[in-house]
Amino acid sequence: MKSFSILTSIFLVLISPILIHTADIDFSYTGKTGPIYWADLKGSNEICRTGKQQSPIDITHEKFNTFSKPDSVTFDDAKNVEIVNDGHTVQVSNKEQILPATMKIGNEDYELAQFHFHTPSEHLINEEYFDVEAHFVFQTKAGNLSVIGVFYDVSDEQNDFLKPIVDNLPLKKNDSHLIDFIKLSKVLQDIDYMNQTYTYPGSLTTPPCGEGVVWWVNTIVQPISLSQYRQLRHVMGFNSRFTQDIYF
Amino acid sequence: MKSFSILTSIFLVLISPILIHTADIDFSYTGKTGPIYWADLKGSNEICRTGKQQSPIDITHEKFNTFSKPDSVTFDDAKNVEIVNDGHTVQVSNKEQILPATMKIGNEDYELAQFHFHTPSEHLINEEYFDVEAHFVFQTKAGNLSVIGVFYDVSDEQNDFLKPIVDNLPLKKNDSHLIDFIKLSKVLQDIDYMNQTYTYPGSLTTPPCGEGVVWWVNTIVQPISLSQYRQLRHVMGFNSRFTQDIYF
Numbered sequence: 039m040k041s042f043s044i045l046t047s048i049f050l051v052l053i054s055p056i057l058i059h060t061a062d063i064d065f066s067y068t069g070k071t072g073p074i075y076w077a078d079l080k081g082s083n084e085i086c087r088t089g090k091q092q093s094p095i096d097i098t099h100e101k102f103n104t105f106s107k108p109d110s111v112t113f114d115d116a117k118n119v120e121i122v123n124d125g126h127t128v129q130v131s132n133k134e135q136i137l138p139a140t141m142k143i144g145n146e147d148y149e150l151a152q153f154h155f156h157t158p159s160e161h162l163i164n165e166e167y168f169d170v171e172a173h174f175v176f177q178t179k180a181g182n183l184s185v186i187g188v189f190y191d192v193s194d195e196q197n198d199f200l201k202p203i204v205d206n207l208p209l210k211k212n213d214s215h216l217i218d219f220i221k222l223s224k225v226l227q228d229i230d231y232m233n234q235t236y237t238y239p240g241s242l243t244t245p246p247c248g249e250g251v252v253w254w255v256n257t258i259v260q261p262i263s264l265s266q267y268r269q270l271r272h273v274m275g276f277n278s279r280f281t282q283d284i285y286f
Numbered sequence: 287m288k289s290f291s292i293l294t295s296i297f298l299v300l301i302s303p304i305l306i307h308t309a310d311i312d313f314s315y316t317g318k319t320g321p322i323y324w325a326d327l328k329g330s331n332e333i334c335r336t337g338k339q340q341s342p343i344d345i346t347h348e349k350f351n352t353f354s355k356p357d358s359v360t361f362d363d364a365k366n367v368e369i370v371n372d373g374h375t376v377q378v379s380n381k382e383q384i385l386p387a388t389m390k391i392g393n394e395d396y397e398l399a400q401f402h403f404h405t406p407s408e409h410l411i412n413e414e415y416f417d418v419e420a421h422f423v424f425q426t427k428a429g430n431l432s433v434i435g436v437f438y439d440v441s442d443e444q445n446d447f448l449k450p451i452v453d454n455l456p457l458k459k460n461d462s463h464l465i466d467f468i469k470l471s472k473v474l475q476d477i478d479y480m481n482q483t484y485t486y487p488g489s490l491t492t493p494p495c496g497e498g499v500v501w502w503v504n505t506i507v508q509p510i511s512l513s514q515y516r517q518l519r520h521v522m523g524f525n526s527r528f529t530q531d532i533y534f
Contacts, residue, residue: 068410068529069344069529069531069532072528073528074322096316096317157415158406158415162316162523162524165315165316165524166523167519167523191516192512192515193512264440264512267440268439271414271415275410275412275414276413276414276415280320280321280322281316281317281320283317283318284317
């Protein structure tokens with residue numbers, strides 16, 4: 039990437055205030071509460087329209103040419119996790135420290151706060167999208183955020199990490215299911231320990247669209263079976279924000 | 287549908303002026319010439335933002351509950367057609383009357399002017415999208431437009447209609463290929479002669495976003511093989527306008 043380095047990202051993390059978390063804003067992906075109206079919804083969402091570091095983006099060869107990664111990342115397997123359908127996505131949150139995954143950027147220590155999914159992918163690579171995108175949302179104690187994005191494309195292979203998730207999908211809004219075991223350690227192995235990842239300074243991709251989020255978009259597209267993809271897509275529907283302007 | 291009938295569509299066709307065709311406007315699906323900026327591009331595109339009959343839309347059970355179809359539709363096979371990559375989509379146009387397909391709405395006679403593709407689908411059904419959407423664009427001599435939308439989803443089956451198209455994809459902008467034969471008659475059979483189709487008054491889904499377009503969105507999702515889908519998606523990239531507000 040031309041103008042964004044690991045130093046910049048450390049700087050951003052250090053100067054960014056505590057971020058507002060995704061509140062219970064009544065947003066959607068279609069109609070009068072859809073992405074172009076998010077800035078007008080109740081709450082402090084103006085940045086959804088006026089922000090200069092909004093996500094997702096189209097990651098192009100012109101802007102991005104150097105892989106980058108955090109100083110360290112660890113993912114361990116998770117037991118007895120709850121998956122919730124919040125009406126926008128299906129999400130596993132780190133209640134009671136059940137998600138043993140960490141990240142370090144400079145001196146800042148992050149823990150995995152939650153992960154969730156989008157169909158189709160929110161980020162594009164050279165104007166091409168992928169069938170699914172997972173977001174692993176890490177957070178410091180001060181509330182700073184960093185997200186790892188992982189792409190999935192339909193393939194002949196089933197995905198082992200996704201299997202217990204798809205097998206336990208909460209079908210309706212506010213439904214939740216308990217999952218015995220998620221092979222979370224497999225994610226890092228699948229994405230080759232983030233050796234082919236682009237980073238940029240962005241935002242939450244849902245209202246309130248808070249900025250100062252350090253993004254790591256992995257380019258090693260993972261397999262997902264057709265059945266797994268269809269089930270995820272059917273439960274979430276279209277939940278992908280359009281790509282945002284780039285100012286760096 | 288509650289408030290839009292076949293009579294309304296006939297009325298719309300009769301009152302609508304000759305529509306502006308998609309001009310050579312330098313639009314895109316990302317960045318500063320992306321969908322939210324189409325109204326600001328050179329040309330008369332204000333309606334892309336201010337229009338009250340814009341396409342695509344999310345077709346919901348609340349708004350749509352009655353299937354409808356044109357008074358007649360015919361599709362015959364086509365020989366020696368040219369497929370062009372215009373930088374936005376891949377398109378087969380009816381140069382030299384090589385596309386023998388017709389439609390009749392009331393007293394208005396339409397001929398197939400062109401067909402092209404979008405990945406992922408532009409229309410949604412109850413907030414769910416599909417992997418591909420084909421648009422069969424019909425036109426009267428006076429220039430009025432009516433479009434049949436057909437969805438495709440990845441499946442184990444290859445699609446016979448799409449086979450010669452995918453086998454002859456023009457890979458780069460302005461590339462074109464000649465195709466010997468397209469089994470165009472199969473489309474109508476595939477979509478069950480439009481017995482499960484919703485209609486609404488909409489627009490072109492690309493600048494200049496001209497309105498007065500009678501849409502017929504078929505709900506019988508067609509199979510496409512994974513390889514066919516991947517090839518189409520890779521050539522076109524993300525070329526789907528976000529869903530528009532509904533005023534009917």
